[in-house]
Amino acid sequence: MPDTLLKKANNLPQLPGVYIMLDAAGEVIYVGKAKKLKNRVTSYFRGGHPPKVEAMVQKVADFSVIVVDSEFESLVLENSLIKQHQPHYNILLKDDKGYPFIRVDTAEEYPHFELANKVQKDGAKYFGPFGGRSMTKEVIDVVCKALLLPNCGKRFPRDMGKSRPCLNHHMGNCLAWCSGDRSREEYRRLTDEACMILEGRTDTLVGNLMKEMEQAAEELRFEQAAQLRDRIRAVQGLSNKQRVIATAFADTDAVGFVRGVKSCFVVLHFNGGSLIGKDYELIAEPMEPDGEAVSSLVRQYYAQRGGCPKHILMPLETEDREELSRLFTESFGHRVYVELPERGERLKLVSRANLNAREEILRATTVQQRRTGTLEWLEKALELPGYPGRIEAFDISNLGDTGIVAAMTVHKDGRPMKKDYRKFRIRELDVRDDYAGMYQAVLRRFKRYKDMDEKFDSLPDLLLIDGGSTHAAVAEKALSELGISLPVFGMVKDERHRTRALVSAQGREISINTNQGAFSLIGRIQEETHRFAIEYQRSLRNENFASELQKIPGIGEKRKNELLKHFKTIRAIRTAEVTELRAVVPVNTARAIYDYYHGEAEK
Numbered sequence: 001m002p003d004t005l006l007k008k009a010n011n012l013p014q015l016p017g018v019y020i021m022l023d024a025a026g027e028v029i030y031v032g033k034a035k036k037l038k039n040r041v042t043s044y045f046r047g048g049h050p051p052k053v054e055a056m057v058q059k060v061a062d063f064s065v066i067v068v069d070s071e072f073e074s075l076v077l078e079n080s081l082i083k084q085h086q087p088h089y090n091i092l093l094k095d096d097k098g099y100p101f102i103r104v105d106t107a108e109e110y111p112h113f114e115l116a117n118k119v120q121k122d123g124a125k126y127f128g129p130f131g132g133r134s135m136t137k138e139v140i141d142v143v144c145k146a147l148l149l150p151n152c153g154k155r156f157p158r159d160m161g162k163s164r165p166c167l168n169h170h171m172g173n174c175l176a177w178c179s180g181d182r183s184r185e186e187y188r189r190l191t192d193e194a195c196m197i198l199e200g201r202t203d204t205l206v207g208n209l210m211k212e213m214e215q216a217a218e219e220l221r222f223e224q225a226a227q228l229r230d231r232i233r234a235v236q237g238l239s240n241k242q243r244v245i246a247t248a249f250a251d252t253d254a255v256g257f258v259r260g261v262k263s264c265f266v267v268l269h270f271n272g273g274s275l276i277g278k279d280y281e282l283i284a285e286p287m288e289p290d291g292e293a294v295s296s297l298v299r300q301y302y303a304q305r306g307g308c309p310k311h312i313l314m315p316l317e318t319e320d321r322e323e324l325s326r327l328f329t330e331s332f333g334h335r336v337y338v339e340l341p342e343r344g345e346r347l348k349l350v351s352r353a354n355l356n357a358r359e360e361i362l363r364a365t366t367v368q369q370r371r372t373g374t375l376e377w378l379e380k381a382l383e384l385p386g387y388p389g390r391i392e393a394f395d396i397s398n399l400g401d402t403g404i405v406a407a408m409t410v411h412k413d414g415r416p417m418k419k420d421y422r423k424f425r426i427r428e429l430d431v432r433d434d435y436a437g438m439y440q441a442v443l444r445r446f447k448r449y450k451d452m453d454e455k456f457d458s459l460p461d462l463l464l465i466d467g468g469s470t471h472a473a474v475a476e477k478a479l480s481e482l483g484i485s486l487p488v489f490g491m492v493k494d495e496r497h498r499t500r501a502l503v504s505a506q507g508r509e510i511s512i513n514t515n516q517g518a519f520s521l522i523g524r525i526q527e528e529t530h531r532f533a534i535e536y537q538r539s540l541r542n543e544n545f546a547s548e549l550q551k552i553p554g555i556g557e558k559r560k561n562e563l564l565k566h567f568k569t570i571r572a573i574r575t576a577e578v579t580e581l582r583a584v585v586p587v588n589t590a591r592a593i594y595d596y597y598h599g600e601a602e603k
Contacts, residue, residue, distance in 0.1 A: 005060065006045035012038040016074045017067040018081060021089075024061040028085040032292075033078040035319070037065050052287045056089045072323045079299050079327075091286040091293050093265070093300040099129035100136045101306070102198060104191070109184065110156035110177075111191050113140045113149075118306050119333070127198035129305045143197050146234040147190045148175045153566045153584060156187075166583035197235065200271060206235055250276060252311040254346075256353025257294050259285060260361035262368070265297045268353045269309070273345070278356065282364050291318040298338075302328060312338045313350050371414035374517035381510050381518070382502065384462060384487050389413055392460040393491070393525050394445075394475070396426075396437045397533035404432070405540065406441030407533035410460075411525055422455070423536045435474045438465060443478040450482055463488045464502070466526060473505035491526045499523045549573075552596050554589035563593075573597075 014036045021030040021044075034040035044057050068074050082090050103116035105124040115136055119126045130136040144151040152166060156177060165176035175182055196205045213228035256266035262282045269277035279301075286293035295318045302308040308328050314321065321338050328336035341347040375388050382388075391411045398404050410420035424444060426437045442463075448456035463479075463486050465471045472490040479486055489502040492509070499522045503509045512518040549560045566584045567573045573581075574597045581590035 003045075005063065006042060008063075009038065009041040009045060012041055012065060013067060014038050015067050016069075016071050017065050018074050018077045019063055019065045020081065021056070021060045021087075022062045022064070023059045026062075028081075028087050029059060030056055030087050030089040030287075031078055031081045031085065032288075033071075033074040033320075035071055035074075037067065041065070050287075052089075052285065056287060071320060072326055075299075075320050075323045075327060079303070082296070082300075083303070089287055091283060091288060091296050093281055093283070093297060093304065099305045099307075100133055101126045101128035102130070102136060102140060103127075104195065106191070106195075110187055112155065113144065113151075113194065115140075125195060127195075129307050139198070143194050145173045146197075147194050147231065148173065149187075149190055149194060150174050150177050153562055154178050163582055163587075164579075167580065193235075202235060206232055209235070250309045252313065252346075252349070253309050254313045254349040254353040255294065255298060255315055256350065256355070256357040257290065257297070257315050258354055258357040258361060259290070260358070260365065262361055262364055263293075264357040264360045264364075265294075265301070266353050266357040266360065267301060268349065268356065270349060275352075280356065280360050282360060290316055294318060295320055295324065298324065299327070302332075307332050308336055310334065310336060312336065313346055313353075314338060314340050315350050315354055316340070368413070370517060371521075374515070374521050375414060377515055377518055378462070378521075381512075381515075382462070382487060382489065386461055388462040390458060390460045391462045391464060391525065392445075393464040393466070393529040394438060394441055395466040395526075395529040395533040396434045396441070397530075397537040398432050398434070398437075404437050405533060405536050406437055407529055407536055408441070408445060409525065409529045409532055411521075414521055416528060420458075421532060423532075425540070434467065435470060438467070438471055439474045439478050442475045443481065446479060446482050446484055450484075459484070460486065462486075464522070464525060464529075465490045466529060468492055469503045469505055469507045472503060476505045491522060493526075499526045549593075552589075553592050554585070555593070559585055559589065 016033075016035050017037045018031065018033050019037060019041050020028055021032075023029050032040065041063065044053075044060070047054075049057060066077060068077060082092075086092060101116045101119060102113055103124050103126050104111045104113050105122075107123060115133065116126060128136065130139060141151055143149075150156075150168070151174070152168060157180070159178055160180035161178075163178065165174070165179055168174040169176040177187060193205055196202070209228055209232045213225050213232065216222075216225040216228060250269035250271050252270040254268045254270065256264070256268070258264050263285050264280060264282050266278065266280040268275060269279075283297075288296065294314065294316060298312065298314075312324075312328070317340055318324070321340065325336055325338040328338070339346070341350055378384070379387050389412060393409050393411075394406060396404065396406050404426040406424040406426060408422040408424070410417040412420075422445065424441045426440055442465075445456060449459065463475060465475050465488065468490045470490075472488050475488050479488070489504055489510075491499050492501045492503050494500040499519070500513055501509050501511045502522065512522055549555050549563065555563075562584050563573055563581075567576065573593070576594070578587075578590050578594045581593055584590075585593070
């Protein structure tokens with residue numbers, strides 16, 4: 001086969017393009033780009049590669065190429081194909097982070113701040129990206145509170161004068177814009193100041209406010225001067241919070257990359273020369289040379305974030321540095337410089353990024369060694385046939401005699417693999433029966449494996465069941481009916497609800513209290529599985545409650561969504577007073593909601 005592939009590669013042109021390696025099943029296992037396709041692809045079939053490259057080549061049954069007009073086109077195409085196919089041998093960053101933006105449409109009469117998943121070409125202003133949805137909501141909340149802007153569900157001028165000011169005003173967090181007593185000009189001025197904060201220009205804003213305050217004091221407008229003083233204090237009070245969310249304000253990113261037992265990719269965020277944030281990820285040793293690996297990692301990182309600063313400082317030279325600059329410039333709508341510092345302060349920033357990468361590898365190596373030791377101890381203590389690299393755990397959650405669910409978590413080498421978590425709604429079971437529920441969940445999970453479902457295509461090395469020996473026996477029965485043999489143990493808790501032992505279906509109990517690593521790991525697995533099951537149960541309960549809301553007179557789909565958006569939780573709606581409910585719905589509907597739930601409580 002290598003001779004056949006080498007002959008095929010020798011017929012390729014000396015032109016830029018992308019090559020796609022395929023295995024015997026026709027699956028894409030690697031995607032790469034080349035300035036000259038013939039030179040690059042033939043090199044794979046001449047031998048003399050590092051072990052990881054050689055392992056990939058041994059699985060190549062065929063390849064295809066796409067010829068393009070330029071190196072830039074090959075960069076863009078490679079990026080697209082890697083994202084589409086997620087090839088096994090390409091270096092891949094985890095894609096489980098959310099980087100939302102804050103959006104404000106200044107063309108509106110009364111602009112408001114809201115979350116946006118990505119930047120649109122709609123004329124609005126976007127700030128970010130920030131490090132998660134909850135963090136982004138916190139940013140909007142603290143900025144609006146500092147400037148006494150509204151952060152409720154009301155829209156102006158539509159909702160002005162329709163109800164009395166809500167609790168936000170009474171708590172001193174809002175100027176009661178809903179009353180209609182304040183000017184539009186004042187609202188726009190405060191909105192502009194909020195935009196300055198989100199742009200990272202807090203110092204400029206404070207300077208402007210200081211001048212206004214001093215002028216007001218000189219003109220004996222003491223009340224206005226006091227208001228400006230309070231606003232200055234509120235804005236300055238944001239500085240500590242800004243340190244947490246300031247990566248959105250970065251003007252320069254320094255990239256670090258170091259190989260070790262594991263490799264580490266680091267991005268340090270700087271604003272005005274000051275370090276304001278850090279992201280890093282530990283990855284398996286890349287198959288690619290360092291330059292290609294860093295190029296791929298940088299592309300994936302900023303694609304996930306949906307934005308990048310003006311300057312990106314690289315730790316080493318890459319062949320496509322100019323193409324990367326062009327790619328980011330075209331993708332993010334502003335000029336981006338991908339640079340390789342050779343001296344001075346910028347070189348120090350890159351050195352700091354590389355130092356951080358080395359430190360993370362050292363820390364991770366120690367942690368990984370502990371995890372490995374714990375898993376090796378479990379292998380011996382439980383008399384397993386092999387190293388328990390993949391552990392799956394099951395738990396059942398009930399809501400009375402209905403709404404029975406099961407949850408499955410996965411831990412790989414002692415770490416949670418959330419992308420492999422699975423949820424099961426237990427079917428045709430009208431009474432609470434944990435054993436029947438567990439049997440059904442385990443049977444369905446491994447039947448999907450037998451049916452070659454790609455979402456269940458791996459077998460665990462160890463199966464853990466929340467419960468005692470009977471629960472473990474039920475799981476073993478389900479496996480036996482499918483002709484699958486796996487080590488199964490129940491997780492037993494003590495009187496303090498801590499996992500104290502593992503027990504087999506035959507009743508053999510293995511204490512884990514004597515090994516702190518095993519005690520901690522099994523305890524985390526049991527708690528994580530329980531949490532996942534409870535969250536799924538609550539989500540179903542929320543769905544039922546949302547449907548129940550619409551039984552109340554005056555509540556339709558629109559008002560139901562407004563209530564859930566405003567109060568965030570089901571409990572908050574149940575316990576809300578009429579005055580709080582009136583902030584979202586008319587007074588008669590608010591009274592109907594209150595009576596519905598409080599009437600139930602009295603019965």
